[in-house]
Amino acid sequence: xxxxxxxxxxxxxxxxxxxxxxxxxxxxxxxxxxxxxxxxxxxxxxxxxxxxxxxxxxxxxxxxxxxxxxxxxxxxxxxxxxxxxxxxxxxxxxxxxxxxxxxxxxxxxxxxxxxxxxxxxxxxxxxxxxxxxxxxxxxxxxxxxxxxxxxxxxxxxxxxxxxxxxxxxxxxxxxxxxxxxxxxxxxxxxxxxxxxxxxxxxxxxxxxxxxxxxxxxxxxxxxxxxxxxxxxxxxxxxxxxxxxxxxxxxxxxxxxxxxxxxxxxxxxxxxxxxxxxxxxxxxxxxxxxxxxxxxxxxxxxxxxxxxxxxxxxxxxxxxxxxxxxxxxxxxxxxxxxxxxxxxxxxxxxxxxxxxxxx
Amino acid sequence: xxxxxxxxxxxxxxxxxxxxxxxxxxxxxxxxxxxxxxxxxxxxxxxxxxxxxxxxxxxxxxxxxxxxxxxxxxxxxxxxxxxxxxxxxxxxxxxxxxxxxxxxxxxxxxxxxxxxxxxxxxxxxxxxxxxxxxxxxxxxxxxxxxxxxxxxxxxxxxxxxxxxxxxxxxxxxxxxxxxxxxxxxxxxxxxxxxxxxxxxxxxxxxxxxxxxxxxxxxxxxxxxxxxxxxxxxxxxxxxxxxxxxxxxxxxxxxxxxxxxxxxxxxxxxxxxxxxxxxxxxxxxxxxxxxxxxxxxxxxxxxxxxxxxx
Amino acid sequence: xxxxxxxxxxxxxxxxxxxxxxxxxxxxxxxxxxxxxxxxxxxxxxxxxxxxxxxxxxxxxxxxxxxxxxxxxxxxxxxxxxxxxxxxxxxxxxxxxxxxxxxxxxxxxxxxxxxxxxxxxxxxxxxxxxxxxxxxxxxxxxxxxxxxxxxxxxxxxxxxxxxxxxxxxxxxxxxxxxxxxxxxxxxxxxxxxxxxxxxxxxxxxxxxxxxxxxxxxxxxxxxxxxxxxxxxxxxxxxxxxxxxxxxxxxxxxxxxxxxxxxxx
Numbered sequence: 001x002x003x004x005x006x007x008x009x010x011x012x013x014x015x016x017x018x019x020x021x022x023x024x025x026x027x028x029x030x031x032x033x034x035x036x037x038x039x040x041x042x043x044x045x046x047x048x049x050x051x052x053x054x055x056x057x058x059x060x061x062x063x064x065x066x067x068x069x070x071x072x073x074x075x076x077x078x079x080x081x082x083x084x085x086x087x088x089x090x091x092x093x094x095x096x097x098x099x100x101x102x103x104x105x106x107x108x109x110x111x112x113x114x115x116x117x118x119x120x121x122x123x124x125x126x127x128x129x130x131x132x133x134x135x136x137x138x139x140x141x142x143x144x145x146x147x148x149x150x151x152x153x154x155x156x157x158x159x160x161x162x163x164x165x166x167x168x169x170x171x172x173x174x175x176x177x178x179x180x181x182x183x184x185x186x187x188x189x190x191x192x193x194x195x196x197x198x199x200x201x202x203x204x205x206x207x208x209x210x211x212x213x214x215x216x217x218x219x220x221x222x223x224x225x226x227x228x229x230x231x232x233x234x235x236x237x238x239x240x241x242x243x244x245x246x247x248x249x250x251x252x253x254x255x256x257x258x259x260x261x262x263x264x265x266x267x268x269x270x271x272x273x274x275x276x277x278x279x280x281x282x283x284x285x286x287x288x289x290x291x292x293x294x295x296x297x298x299x300x301x302x303x304x305x306x307x308x309x310x311x312x313x314x315x316x317x318x319x320x321x322x323x324x325x326x327x328x329x330x331x332x333x334x335x336x337x338x339x340x341x342x343x344x345x346x347x348x349x350x351x352x353x354x355x356x357x358x
Numbered sequence: 359x360x361x362x363x364x365x366x367x368x369x370x371x372x373x374x375x376x377x378x379x380x381x382x383x384x385x386x387x388x389x390x391x392x393x394x395x396x397x398x399x400x401x402x403x404x405x406x407x408x409x410x411x412x413x414x415x416x417x418x419x420x421x422x423x424x425x426x427x428x429x430x431x432x433x434x435x436x437x438x439x440x441x442x443x444x445x446x447x448x449x450x451x452x453x454x455x456x457x458x459x460x461x462x463x464x465x466x467x468x469x470x471x472x473x474x475x476x477x478x479x480x481x482x483x484x485x486x487x488x489x490x491x492x493x494x495x496x497x498x499x500x501x502x503x504x505x506x507x508x509x510x511x512x513x514x515x516x517x518x519x520x521x522x523x524x525x526x527x528x529x530x531x532x533x534x535x536x537x538x539x540x541x542x543x544x545x546x547x548x549x550x551x552x553x554x555x556x557x558x559x560x561x562x563x564x565x566x567x568x569x570x571x572x573x574x575x576x577x578x579x580x581x582x583x584x585x586x587x588x589x590x591x592x593x594x595x596x597x598x599x600x601x602x603x604x605x606x607x608x609x610x611x612x613x614x615x616x617x618x619x620x621x622x623x624x625x626x627x628x629x630x631x632x633x634x635x636x637x638x639x640x641x642x643x644x645x646x647x648x649x650x651x652x653x654x655x656x657x658x659x660x661x662x663x664x665x666x667x
Numbered sequence: 668x669x670x671x672x673x674x675x676x677x678x679x680x681x682x683x684x685x686x687x688x689x690x691x692x693x694x695x696x697x698x699x700x701x702x703x704x705x706x707x708x709x710x711x712x713x714x715x716x717x718x719x720x721x722x723x724x725x726x727x728x729x730x731x732x733x734x735x736x737x738x739x740x741x742x743x744x745x746x747x748x749x750x751x752x753x754x755x756x757x758x759x760x761x762x763x764x765x766x767x768x769x770x771x772x773x774x775x776x777x778x779x780x781x782x783x784x785x786x787x788x789x790x791x792x793x794x795x796x797x798x799x800x801x802x803x804x805x806x807x808x809x810x811x812x813x814x815x816x817x818x819x820x821x822x823x824x825x826x827x828x829x830x831x832x833x834x835x836x837x838x839x840x841x842x843x844x845x846x847x848x849x850x851x852x853x854x855x856x857x858x859x860x861x862x863x864x865x866x867x868x869x870x871x872x873x874x875x876x877x878x879x880x881x882x883x884x885x886x887x888x889x890x891x892x893x894x895x896x897x898x899x900x901x902x903x904x905x906x907x908x909x910x911x912x913x914x915x916x917x918x919x920x921x922x923x924x925x926x927x928x929x930x931x
Contacts, residue, residue: 013802013805013806016801017801038854199791202790203787206790207800208787209778210769210780213766214766216766216768217766217769218765221764221766224726224728224749225752225780226749226780227777248755327730
């Protein structure tokens with residue numbers, strides 16, 4: 001009863017097409033954003049920020065990127081880690097060569113590099129589809145991983161092969177490097193992610209999103225009504241890789257502080273794929289939900305047994321965690337293959353009637 | 359620079375032909391091992407339309423079980439029989455807990471489920487048998503001998519021979535038996551197969567069990583060569599370019615694809631590797647398969663996807 | 668016979684000597700006919716006669732081995748589908764080719780895609796020019812939704828709609844492109860009498876109000892006789908008759924091949 005749209009009439013198409021057409025939604029989201037910007041930095045512990053919230057934001061961004069490509073445009077990609085690596089390493093190169101350039105601009109430039117790489121590796125999508133395309137994107141993943149490992153230019157010839165985020169400032173506050181506080185990094189990440197999520201939402205509810213979904217659903221029919229499949233798919237690869245690149249840059253500069261190619265390996269690609277499947281393909285909200293799930297579950301599995309008094313040797317616990325994670329994924333896919341976003345939709349449907357049964 | 363890439367390696371090959379033959383032969387033998395793993399994929403994909411990412415872990419799991427049983431004192435023949443039994447039980451379990459509930463879901467969902475499965479099996483294997491490297495000795499010596507100047511390894515030859523026999527058996531099974539036909543029907547359309555009375559669940563158990571046994575053979579070969587350890591499951595990632603080349607649904611494709619990838623990789627690593635700092639094996643197979651796919655999107659022997667409107 | 672508010676004009680699309688084969692099977696052999704501006708042309712014939720293939724050739728999905736197509740006085744042999752779409756040819760499909768994951772509104776909006784110009788950067792802002800364009804096209808699509816009386820299912824994902832409504836949505840998508848030539852492949856298949864009457868009404872209205880030339884494949888002879896100006900009959904890939912419905916109905920060959928006679 002609380003959650004009813006009765007009485008909310010839209011008097012223009014513009015009003016009908018807004019992101020949150022239902023007033024209750026608007027209030028909730030506004031409140032959440034307020035809490036996220038104001039309350040969280042004051043209340044959350046360093047551990048919460050560093051281990052949960054910041055990675056959640058970064059992975060949500062990468063998940064949105066992958067969702068645009070796979071969920072909306074239907075091109076299965078397993079190269080996400082590689083594109084994130086491009087973002088991370090190119091940010092490092094650019095900022096070490098141009099230390100005075102604003103770091104946010106460097107992020108964008110690195111994202112553009114990732115977009116370019118994504119464009120190149122998206123070219124096969126003209127001819128190759130489905131799982132074949134997925135395996136082809138693995139070529140991107142492995143090649144890029146090898147390249148950032150072997151070609152020393154990328155990590156400025158240092159002996160360890162690691163890239164480290166140098167300290168950089170924004171408006172006088174240090175936001176990267178060892179002295180940047182977790183709160184500041186969190187706020188920067190939050191701002192970036194909200195901006196990008198909004199842009200993504202705009203894209204998918206307009207012409208571009210419709211073209212992508214048309215290609216996903218039936219690319220032959222799409223071509224016949226005038227959509228150009230190649231350009232549409234390439235645009236998807238480019239934009240998706242841009243998002244993943246920026247996420248990669250944020251991984252190094254706002255979260256880990258330093259990284260090696262392992263941080264962007266194939267496991268990362270699978271993680272992000274999990275996020276969008278469990279969260280919901282073709283849903284921006286789903287990307288957030290999936291990222292939350294994947295980030296929180298291992299933390300939960302690690303911390304839960306000691307909390308209820310079970311004490312296991314560390315490696316046994318690790319193995320059991322892995323098993324539980326796998327089982328959870330299978331369970332989830334059985335129960336709701338369309339992901340958390342769909343569950344949320346169903347919940348909203350029920351909320352319209354609650355507390356009445358029908 | 360251009361000279362180094364485009365001319366020098368070929369000159370090398372011509373200069374010492376026996377070495378080149380050796381590299382090729384070794385590549386072929388490695389290729390057979392890749393084919394063994396790819397075979398498991400193809401079986402499952404052909405029969406249930408599932409892209410089984412857990413195939414690699416099944417290889418590992420089978421090998422782990424075998425070695426674990428041997429370490430506990432079972433004689434080899436008993437251990438083999440018990441491991442086969444375990445793989446069959448595993449197939450039942452997978453069908454009961456997972457496949458049954460995902461009938462007619464989209465391919466990507468099934469694929470993700472198999473990734474989840476790979477985590478489960480990995481964790482299970484390591485919980486039960488521990489995670490240290492184990493040695494597997496099946497009585498074939500790892501000695502090398504020469505044949506007209508080319509260095510060959512006895513073990514590799516044995517592996518290749520076993521692989522060949524296995525493939526021949528499977529090919530006959532698929533083409534000439536009733537069950538083989540049923541498997542192909544199931545791969546096409548689950549619900550249609552159900553509606554003509556094909557016992558979906560039985561078929562799935564059979565297929566996954568066979569894939570498990572193929573995995574066991576692959577596990578024995580790989581494990582005896584380099585020890586039974588976690589990295590064995592990463593072999594699955596190597597089998598993917600094989601599948602790309604050969605087509606996901608073709609048994610001969612898996613073999614020929616495996617051979618091509620095996621040879622291509624070895625030759626590239628030996629002759630071009632040093633130019634690029636080595637370790638191009640990591641990605642070469644993928645790029646090779648990718649280039650190939652551009653010309654033939656369904657792989658060498660894969661089914662052509664015909665689109666009708 | 669229907670009254671015409673617009674006179675039937677000259678040839679809009681002509682096919683000449685079209686032959687199409689798939690690896691040895693001749694789908695079409697030496698077909699020639701014309702579609703005149705503002706008319707409704709019916710293409711009939713038994714199953715497998717090549718009717719859908721003919722439509723596919725016209726909109727560029729199949730490329731004939733021989734023959735030419737003349738559209739708006741431009742002669743061509745091969746056409747790419749999206750070029751045909753740009754030039755003003757729209758169509759519906761026998762086995763509905765809607766985008767099942769999207770709503771009715773979004774599906775019909777995809778029909779407007781060729782007219783949407785703003786690049787993706789403006790789209791990401793969803794403001795100013797992009798928003799204006801989006802709303803303009805939304806208004807146009809809403810007019811079509813009103814015309815086809817599908818307001819109630821506007822936001823429903825089309826995958827969930829019953830067959831008859833899906834066909835209507837598909838018609839809507841084709842209309843959204845404001846085509847000059849509309850190709851309909853069995854638009855009334857699987858519909859009951861009421862739904863057929865509605866569809867007939869829509870087709871006639873489209874032809875009348877917007878002057879759209881229509882070529883349709885149809886099996887229901889009642890419909891064909893009622894609404895079409897001319898009829899082309901195909902059998903085994905050859906054209907066996909071409910003319911007004913009355914003439915075709917009395918044609919011996921057509922009766923033998925397809926229509927049959929009523930035994931009273």
